[in-house]
Amino acid sequence: MTIRDTLLANVTTSLVGSNISVSTELPWNSGNVPLFTKNMKVCYIDEQSEDVSTVIETMTVDDNVYQTETTLTAYISVDAKNQPGGMTEVISNVLNSRNSVSNVFIRECNMETELTEDRITYTFLYRFLSIT
């Protein structure tokens, strides 16, 4: 199970009963418009990126200790003029979904917002570090 799968499952569960639904699709572009912009009030989680780097270099390269940094981005776009109710809880739940990922030693999630016309887009940046 990938980290994206874990996050997707957790976010889906935690947003049940809220005004935001969760899509299993990637936030691909439809007519140059990202799906999360086109479909408001839907949470999209992008594909994960991975970066493997050396944290401890040893004399024998086979014994090197590596860490894997996994990053993902999630998006939710809503009407900025009339935000759906319960957004504070939604944001909190999406941020806390990082805790559903195991076997990592760093679990971080930052949230940024961007206003475009009458839409506000919440962008969640997840970052996980594990030893491999």
Add this chain to the structure above:
Amino acid sequence: MSYINVAETGQFVTLKINADGFDYSSNVDVAFDGAGSANVVTVPALTEITLNATPGLFRWKQLDALSEYVVTTASTNSLAATVVLDETSFFTGANSTLGIFATTNNKTPTYFRMYWQGTTSSDKYVQGVGYLAGLAPVVTPDSPVWTSPLTIEVSGAFTEGTVA
């Protein structure tokens, strides 16, 4: 001139120890190549290693000379390394040689052999006997893998050798 390059496969620095309780002082080679070979533990994941072979010094001044005189005295020898801890070598060991932790605690005389550049025929090594010391395992949330310094306090002299 040829550098001692340890960065290529087959040329890595290797440290082996044997602390099986037998006295190999008459022929240390036996601890690694002969009867003791089954009890040899290769210390894995060295991140650095330093060989200290430092003669002691006795200095004196004379009224008829403008500079000091010096003679060397017995050497203080040791081998200092930093390792990423590996469960097998640290706790289990190999046959009669216990793990590094138990060997340190038990203060077992430990025969060691350090290969300068690989372990194949004609490769050079130094060996001797001493005691494991200097363990100070450390781990932090940001660096969640145990690492530790490890010192072999050498009793007597280093001896050089070449892999047959």
